[in-house]
Amino acid sequence: MRPSRNMLALVLVLAAVTVTLVMLEPGQTTVLALPWVGLLALALVDLMLTIPPRGLSAAVDVANRGFTGQSLPLALTVTGKRLPATLEWRLTHGAGLGTDPGPPAALPPGAQPKLYIPLSLRDRGVHAITHLALRYPSRFGLFEMLPGWPLDLSVTAYPDISPILSGAIQAQMLPLTDGARASKLRGEGSEFHQLRDYIAGMDPRSIDWKRSARVNRLISRETRVERNHQIILCLDTGHLMGERLGLLTKLDHAMHAALALTWAGGLAGDNVGFYSFGPRPHAFLPPRPGRAAFGHIQGACTTLPQDVDETNHTLGLTVLNSKLKRRSLVVVFSDFVDSTSAELLVENLAVMQRQHLVLYVTLRDPAITALMRPAHAGLDEVAEAVAAARILQERQAVLDRLNRLGILCLDTAPDRLGPDLISRYIEIKAKEML
Amino acid sequence: MRNLPLFIVVVLILARLGGVFLLGGTGADRRLDASVIGFDALEPWLEAQGLNVERSNPRIRPNIEDLSMRLLPLYDTDLESAATKPADARAAFYASDLRDLSREDIEGRLYDMDALVILPKWVAGTAVSNVAHESALIPQANLHRLTRQLRLGGLKLRRHGARFLTFDSEFGRIALFQAQLFDPASIPDICTPDLVLPEGVLMVSCTFPDSELVTMVLSDPDLMNNHGLTVADNAAVLVGLIRTWVGAETTADHPRLYLDLSGENLAQWYDYEDEAQDYERSGEDLARFFQPPFTALWAMLLIVLGVAFWRGALRFGPLTPPADDTPEQSKSAAIASNARLLRIAGHDGRMAAEYVQASLHDLAIATFGRAAGLGPAGQARLMAHLARRDAPATHSLQALVGRLTDPALALPPAELRRSLETFRSLLEKLTHA
Known part of the structure; x- marks a missing residue:
């Protein structure tokens, strides 16, 4: 229990009244004490009526x-x-x-x-x-x-796996696994799927002549999109990934998207590995097939530390490159401030891109985008919009440079990161870019 | 030394301030004191003879009790009227009011301590011309008026022509040119002759009825001024006279002669007894603070403090954690400082053009994608797209964009603000219609 603001205000008012009375009537002790006695009585009654x-x-x-x-x-x-x-x-x-x-x-x-x-x-x-x-x-x-x-x-x-539990990832992967898109893509992949009778209208190049001769009728060879590809999720844990976008840090947003992609990769039959690096490289989880990888990666993510120092891209990506023996899809979740600080990142991604397919994922800050569209076009707001636009332009210049080097880029808002990453993965699978 | 010029300037300023402080007085005063009818030589001469002299300084107010005698040369022949500015050069030459004094001021000085009043003799022009011509003598009528105003009654002066009047006194030979002496017959009762020459009285000692102080009056300033000190044995006679007046015993501090060359009375009385206070306190003084009516005030203060501390001592909920420096803060700080620099640069027109281009570029990419929305082609496509929605508004937008991005057209700040607001509202209308 403590006095409220009302009590404090009342005491101050009574103090002012007392000072005035002391100046006007110095000898009137009773008059001086009367308001204070009244306040004391009121306080006692208040306490008696209040729930203790x-x-x-x-x-x-x-x-x-x-x-x-x-x-x-x-x-x-x-x-x-x-x-x-x-x-x-x-x-x-x-x-x-x-x-x-x-x-x-x-x-x-x-x-x-x-x-x-x-x-x-x-x-x-x-x-x-x-x-x-x-x-x-x-x-x-x-x-x-x-x-x-x-x-x-x-x-x-x-780490948030609610999109996986809710089936959202599975629903998004349906077109690739069992849906219309998969049937459309049959025959366009390079991995053997099945033999079926040739029907007029099918591509004559799909006829398997040896088997047709054996059964004495035209048999067509149907292929599908390749499976058992290797996906490496590579998370930057440096201090730039500690920036909060909304409630979560960029690292947490990236982690949630990585887990969603792990699940999607399992559904698509690919092997998924996990790697993280900050100022120093962290543990590397080698690619595992399907859902077996998910538990390991989820456990690694749960205890993954947030580094407070600057990321060493050269060391981190060189170590990863040395561990990969097979062409893989390397999904790098990282961030940069400006074109100068991104130089080492670009160089090392370019080296990695010679052997692997690299997808560079970065998060767009909605606050900066909002600054570009001020609600009131005063000169100060316009100056902030121009400053924000310059930052975004510089950022886009780095992404354009990565694109020209053949590195895939995904720059998206935090709330769209998971679905956009899965879409890009489906696209990569569909186009057989691996 | 790198700071030598600054050092020199500081030294010069300090020297100037010191000079002003030590020399005191105005330029005219200093010129008068240094002239043949001035008294600059008196102080060093008396000091050299072992007498203690303090010269008046407008920035120092000595204590009267420390002083023994006032040496007061007068340069004013009318104490009851203020000096007027001479009308022409001739009037300035013959002016006899060189240092304006009032009667009250003079009387105040005479009632402070024993004094030697030196009557004037020469007009102002003498100080400049250095010629002791007969015509440069102050008219006697003026001097008679002065003696009346000094309450010396009918004390009259007599001149003794353009020659040196000499007299052998016990201290040496006195020589005075155009000697100006008191008429022995006109000496009032309150005065007694002090230095009597055959031709007249050079100095009288007066005691006013309402005072015990002695006021000596010297009829001829040439006994003591810069010119007169160098003539015959005047200087030695003066020292002998002063020693006679102040007594034979001299120490470092006594007698202390006060050479009063100032236009105002600078010497003051210090009543140290009045200023002295009894700082001894007893316990009763402190106890009075805790007696009525102070007890009511103390009690009230305790109540207020008690309630305030009671409230402050109990916190509701946990401590608020301090705000850490985070990357998002550094980014927003970078944007804010960049924006500030843009504003400081003062190129609002170019900044507005960049804003317009960036907005359209952003909108074109958001509408058509990165491939189709880039560059001028993307912007043209955006305008065509918007025109299909609202042709008049798009036309206005295009015209506004042209004005805002035209480098040759420098819009005034108020119009720039209006145009930017119009651009924003038009774009919003077209995209959200």
């Missing part, structure tokens, strides 16, 4: 795991003989969690009303919730009651 903090109890319930970038509902149950009409709450928790305490919330009716507090998971890892504090005003608003309870809760945040 010890008359309340609170319970908190929350799921112990969740995906980064998403919110978990934290259920706060308040019980007591009498309950305040409104209350405010504060949670003491780790830096990887986020709460948004708003204005005083009205308690829903009932004996054990529940408040649902959205708890956003900002970083991967285990985060503790250690204390709950409540605040409600006294009856006349002269005091603030501050009950609090220690908590021993922990929430583990994992």
